[in-house]
Amino acid sequence: MPLTVQGSGVIDPTHFRRVMGQYPTGVVVVTALDAAGTAIGMVVGSFTSVSLDPPLVAFLPDKGSSSWRALRESGDRFCVNVLAAAQEDVCRAVATRKTDKFHDIGWRPSPAGNPIIDGAVAWVDCVTERVHDAGDHDIVVGRVLDLQLGDGEPLLFYRGGYGSFMPHSLAAGDADLLDQLRLIDLARPHMERLAERFGTEVTAIALVRDELVLAAAAGRTELAGSPTRVGQRLPFAAPLGSCYAAHGDDALRERWLATIAEQLTAEQLERLRGVPDLVRSRGYAIALGHSELSNLERVSTLLHERAPEVSPGTLREAMARVADGYNPADPLAPDVELRSLSAPVLTADGAVAFTLTLWGPSESLTPAEVGRYADALLAAAADAGRAIA
Numbered sequence: 001m002p003l004t005v006q007g008s009g010v011i012d013p014t015h016f017r018r019v020m021g022q023y024p025t026g027v028v029v030v031t032a033l034d035a036a037g038t039a040i041g042m043v044v045g046s047f048t049s050v051s052l053d054p055p056l057v058a059f060l061p062d063k064g065s066s067s068w069r070a071l072r073e074s075g076d077r078f079c080v081n082v083l084a085a086a087q088e089d090v091c092r093a094v095a096t097r098k099t100d101k102f103h104d105i106g107w108r109p110s111p112a113g114n115p116i117i118d119g120a121v122a123w124v125d126c127v128t129e130r131v132h133d134a135g136d137h138d139i140v141v142g143r144v145l146d147l148q149l150g151d152g153e154p155l156l157f158y159r160g161g162y163g164s165f166m167p168h169s170l171a172a173g174d175a176d177l178l179d180q181l182r183l184i185d186l187a188r189p190h191m192e193r194l195a196e197r198f199g200t201e202v203t204a205i206a207l208v209r210d211e212l213v214l215a216a217a218a219g220r221t222e223l224a225g226s227p228t229r230v231g232q233r234l235p236f237a238a239p240l241g242s243c244y245a246a247h248g249d250d251a252l253r254e255r256w257l258a259t260i261a262e263q264l265t266a267e268q269l270e271r272l273r274g275v276p277d278l279v280r281s282r283g284y285a286i287a288l289g290h291s292e293l294s295n296l297e298r299v300s301t302l303l304h305e306r307a308p309e310v311s312p313g314t315l316r317e318a319m320a321r322v323a324d325g326y327n328p329a330d331p332l333a334p335d336v337e338l339r340s341l342s343a344p345v346l347t348a349d350g351a352v353a354f355t356l357t358l359w360g361p362s363e364s365l366t367p368a369e370v371g372r373y374a375d376a377l378l379a380a381a382a383d384a385g386r387a388i389a
């Protein structure tokens with residue numbers, strides 16, 4: 001059953017749709033108000049950004065669509081609403097209802113007076129610049145008047161179904177993380193005992209592909225920047241995760257440095273090259289200084305919340321700024337701002353299963369007190385190693 005007739009230009013519509021269905025799209029609702037002031041709209045997958053200077057976007061409505069006719073007749077202003085992953089019901093209502101589409105959909109007027117749908121991930125107010133003819137569709141080019149971000153993840157449409165975006169690192173890492181969570185659970189009593197003894201927090205950190213994931217926590221510290229640190233993720237890159245580098249092969253140590261090399265000075269890079277051996281001989285990693293490290297935690301949280309002012313580059317810069325506070329080779333000063341101590345929990349064959357981090361107090365410690373923290377952490381990590389064996 002040949003679906004295409006090669007060379008003749010005759011393409012079977014079902015085949016055309018099936019092939020084009022391999023290309024995933026976002027889902028937007030193009031909105032406007034009709035002459036009576038009623039909200040009208042149309043679900044569109046063919047939305048795209050076109051030009052930055054001047055700022056232009058486009059979408060491709062079916063010439064036969066009654067929704068497109070209504071939008072066109074309403075005037076030359078429209079608003080593109082990028083739907084959120086949880087707004088499948090909004091999509092279905094707008095795509096299927098003929099009248100009163102916005103009956104139970106909350107919205108507010110945009111600066112140009114068009115409906116901005118509550119909960120949209122982003123909205124773009126436009127004025128029609130040109131409508132081009134394109135077969136059975138039009139190509140509507142809109143000049144952007146105003147645009148704004150909302151919250152959350154976008155709704156995606158692919159092969160006739162709805163879904164949401166998941167980064168590769170998470171999708172592929174889930175299985176690895178589950179294995180580590182099971183091991184961490186076996187170590188939980190030791191984490192709790194240690195947290196209780198020092199009146200602080202003990203966290204377990206897993207290396208999942210190229211990220212350090214804070215997988216479990218016991219106790220509380222006043223230094224935590226958020227109600228829970230569980231789920232925080234940071235790139236596996238110097239100076240963080242040095243316990244993994246300490247017990248890793250040359251390739252892992254190289255990867256640990258390469259990710260952040262551009263943000264470091266030559267001297268910092270040289271010093272960090274020696275850190276894995278230093279950490280391995282001490283048995284633990286040490287981080288000093290509260291303010292820069294709490295800034296790193298804040299930047300990391302903002303990045304995961306997709307705050308527009310923070311990029312992966314900003315995060316690497318914040319990591320580079322704390323590099324000197326991690327694992328200094330010199331003896332400790334008389335009063336130490338101990339941010340944290342970390343030790344690996346090793347499997348029977350000497351690999352790092354996960355690391356335990358003991359968080360320091362807000363007040364300064366003497367080197368002898370830090371020694372007490374370190375001894376207790378190493379004992380807990382050894383106990384945890386026996387528990388998972």
Ligand SMILES: Cc1cc2nc3c(=O)[nH]c(=O)nc-3n(C[C@H](O)[C@H](O)[C@H](O)COP(=O)(O)O)c2cc1C
Nearest residue numbers: 042043044045046060061062065066067068095157
């Ligand atoms: C996910 C999704 C994407 C759509 N994308 C488009 C599109 O890009 N262009 C278009 O003309 N119609 C698109 N539609 C269909 C329209 O939303 C609408 O249902 C169609 O124009 C027929 O409706 P009407 O005649 O009642 O307006 C899409 C529908 C869905 C559910």
